[in-house]
Amino acid sequence: MGAAPRIAIDAMGGDSGPAVMVEGAALALARNPALCFRLFGDESAIRPEVARHAGLAAAAEIAHAPETISGEDKPSQAIRRARTTSMGLAIAAVKSGEAQAAVSAGNTGALMAMSKLALRTMPGIDRPALAAMLPSLGDNDLVLLDLGANTECDTRNLVQFAVMGAAYARAAMGIDAPRVRLLNIGTEEMKGTDELKDAAAQLRAADYLRMNFDGFIEADRLGRGEADVIVTDGFTGNIALKTIEGTARFVADLLRRAFTSSLRSKAGFLISKPAMHLLRVHLDPNNHNGAVFLGLNGIIVKSHGGATAQGVDNAIGVAERLVSHDLSRRIAEDLDNIRAHAPTAGVAA
Template sequence: MGSSPRIAVDAMGGDEGLAVMLAGVARARRQNDGMRFLLVGDEAQIRAGLEKHPNLSAASEILHAPEVVTATDKPSQAIRRAKTTSMGLAIDAVKRGDAAAAVSAGNTGALMAMSKLSLRTMPGIDRPALAALLPSLGENDLVMLDLGANTECDAQNLIQFAVMGAAYARTVLELDRPRVALLNIGTEELKGTDEIKDASTALRTATYLPMQFNGFIEGDRISRGEVDVIVCDGFSGNIALKTAEGTARFVGDLLKRAFTSSLRSKIGFLISRPATELLKHHLDPNNHNGAVFLGLNGLVVKSHGSANEVGVANAIGVAAKMVRADLARRITEDLDNFKAHIGPEVAEA
């Protein structure tokens, strides 16, 4: 798609509705004049919404979809309606080459199921993984995967996730050799399941890959900035993600309660407001929005369902950046490199 990628947007997905989705797309358009869009959803509603965003109309086409995938739809139900829903048609646009990537804030399970069925996995990838950026104390955000696409993973899955996560970090974080670690219950080599230990053995020998394997990392070190990519199965990753999000809200609520408890506290809040605003910005999920299904023959980005226009624009920006960097090619090259160099003892394991 060159320097002007065309992004298919599920305009009807998300908790906040069409107005917020269009506002986010318009914001992404202002941030990059060359970006073009395929807006998928109810045509009449989209045309009415575009009246508030004249800068977006000239850069967009509308693909009518009579139905919407709801938050309560099961993946099997969504798959049966893939040809009539805004989510399904946005994914199909990527498959047909009418768009370079698809962005949706809708039902995560349905998006994963339809994406996998329509686009299939890349050669050498057994399962796709959901990857997202999380805030950290380091110079950059960190990439974590899998965050819920696969509840159980073997060593081969974890190795593939590590290769894909490193390629993603090189693209989005612009790192030459991302530091990669496996999430585990301890940092000692003897700890963890057989799958995690076997994956660690293989990755320790892969010194030729454009990444630095740092072994194991525990949950309390996730956001310390010690690594750039954290790899785990989807069950552990989803729990870790939801725990981190809940902790961030808990800290925010505690600060709010403390600063409103007395007159002295309110004065203290006014003095410390620049610091608290910085903390709020750092923990705001909209500033890190845009999870990616890695390992598919096409790019699909999941926006948080409750994302505001800033979050939607960031998700679209992630999609555009991956298109321009040709992320699929990077993943394929790294996997081929891994297979070409793998030793017989590791292959047997």
């Protein structure tokens, strides 16, 4: 591990703006006093928030940005305003080396478009992918990608996503050889599209990579702890993610309704309160906040727009770990390995 990184923060992104983003930075600083930040946005709005948190001013530099990217801005509009917006300037800080990673809770499409244009994709990567860690019943969280950056993917993209996802799992969770599986409509080898079947064949042949490829997995097994990394195209991945989030909210609302339906059920709630607390903690998206654009020449972390300060702290923690464990180098080494074996192993290079 290297020294604690400098994190660029788009302080104007997210539903609550500077208040939550700055408080998240303060929580991160309390967790790791070696961190330092560059906060981009309206200085008159950011400075009072910084002043609320003892010690943060010494670790946080404020860089004024006159404009903000809204949730309604199209990526093409955002790109034209990259040099004047808090999001664009945070990304530029990563490109210039002023910061080792950037965190934003703003418009996902704009963040992806500006990040890709400014940082470019790594050699050997055709398209960046959006990856996030989700809760599971296993010993560790689950890495799922792509979550919407690429609605259509070919074999080459899926293989590259598997390489990047495995490197992410090694860096973020310390798993030496992550179990990687492809999301499919069945586990049999003949099931699925030609792209899925070809990607599976190539990954099975790539036994020189630091991963254990375990074939296909169906959507109803996503959270069962049977894989560390699950790979799919962005269209399917985004639907899977939204279904998981919606189901979690449905279960929570159903339990809340059940426990308030009668005096007996209220008494039952008091008895089961510790278990309910564990369930709430496990399903709270703030505890797993921080999706990453993998495959770029720089670390960009996307926070939920509605994240709490704790959620922002977790997103900063993701950025911190990926920089400290040198994720970009790990991905580059695996891509070099693929290119070295491509003529004999048949893996897309």
